[in-house]
Amino acid sequence: MSSIELKGVEKWFGDVQVIKGVDLSIDEGEFIIFVGPSGCGKSTLLRTIAGLEECSRGEILVGGRAVTAEPPAQRGLAMVFQSYALYPHMNVRDNMGFGLKTAGKPKAEIEQKVNEAAAALKLESYLDRRPKELSGGQRQRVAIGRSIVRNPTAFLFDEPLSNLDAALRVEMRYEIAKLHRELATTMIYVTHDQVEAMTLADRIVVLRDGIIEQIGSPRQLYERPDNLFVAQFIGSPKMNIVPCRTEGESYVLEGGRGGALTQKGEAAHVGVRPENIEIGAEGEGQCDGLVDIVEYLGADTHLLVDCAGLGQIGVRLGGDVEIKPGDRVGLIFDGSRLHFFDKDGQALPRD
Incomplete structure (x- = not known):
């Protein structure tokens, strides 16, 4: 296993800059996930680390060794693609051992490593x-x-579960988490799936337009987003963002209601996650609204509440709540769980 370090990595396609000076240190054995909207550069960054794309500027180090100019085969990294890329005319045994065979490894060694990998992945039969x-x-x-049979210093996964149905995605997520725990090998994983990112990662790297917006554990990103982009990108259903103004030590929404400002500075937006809102009678809480949509999901009920000048606000309640479209309600924000952002979208400092 090895650490991986990126220093000022840039990637240009002609006159278009896709990766814009990325600095990142990944520890040995760490599970890092790149997330971001389509076109943010997450797959390009992964392919640049692998050597499948040329690094236009900057430096890539694996285990402290500069590999920026080295071809993929010499970097000691193994890439797992979305498309499987298996040879259809070969059986599983030959597909798994093909790389070792072309490298001239002894037949006994290939057989041993294939059998060990098959046992780890429950593929013996x-x-x-x-x-x-x-x-x-x-x-x-x-x-x-x-x-696995190549015994790489790190694994690179490029949206490996995208082609699977929902049930198989859950099963393979468990398998990958277990594999990381057993192998203790550095893994970098690209996904657009929130659940994969939150459940698998030691740290998540949030990318937008070729730059890193924030790096942190799933809990850190969920509970302490640095800006509006991360606040709304991490979490499903996404965080509600409501415009507000600051009056002394309070925030005020349109209509004159609000509450205590629990962060320092001039707040222009207040963020509240759907699970941090309670339903009350009209006139209670921070704002009133008309229930527009009710989604019953068994354990949870999701509401979309039209709050006039404040827009639509999502609410996540228990599955046993009796509520229907057309009901008028008051929305009560949990004051200890609010997030405040300035006019530029940056999170206000906390105590």
Whole structure:
């Protein structure tokens, strides 16, 4: 296993700059996830680390060794793609061992490593099958197994679960988490899926337009976002952002209601997550609204409440709540769980 360090990494495609001076240090054995909207540069950054894209400027180090100018095969990294990229005419055993075979490794060594990887991924009974005889989840495990046998210094995953259905995504998420725990190898993982990022990562790197907006643990990003972009990108349903003004040590919403300003500075926006809002009678809490949509999900009920000049506010309640579209309600914000942002969208400092 190895640490990975990026120093001022840039990537240009002609006159278009996709990665804009990224600095990042990844510790040995750490599970890092890149997230961000489509086009933010997360897959390009991963491919640049792998050597599949040339680094236009900056430096990439693996285990303290500069690899910026080295081809992919010499970096000691293993890439797992979204598309599996298995050879259809080969069985699982040969697919997993193909890289070692082309590297000239002894047959006994290849067999041993393939068997060990198959045992770790529960593929022993599928070694003689061809890819067309496997499910999507099994094919992805074969692709991961092909990387494991190379004993890489780090794994790079490029949206590996995107082609799977919901049930298989959950199963493979468990498998990848378990694999990381057992191998204790550095992993960098690209995804657009909030659940994958929050459940798998030691740290999440949030990217937008080729720059890093914030780095932190899932809890840090959820509870202490640095700006409006991270606040609304991390979390599902997303955080509600409501315009406000500051009056002394209070914040005031349109209509004259508000509460205590619990952060320092001039607040222009207050953020409140859907689970930090309670429903009361009209006139109670910070604002009133008309229930527009009710989504019953069993354990949870999600509401979309039209609050006139404040816009629509999402509310997450327990599944046993009796409420229907057309009800008028008051929304009560949990004052200890609010987030405040200035006019530029930056989080106000906390005590």
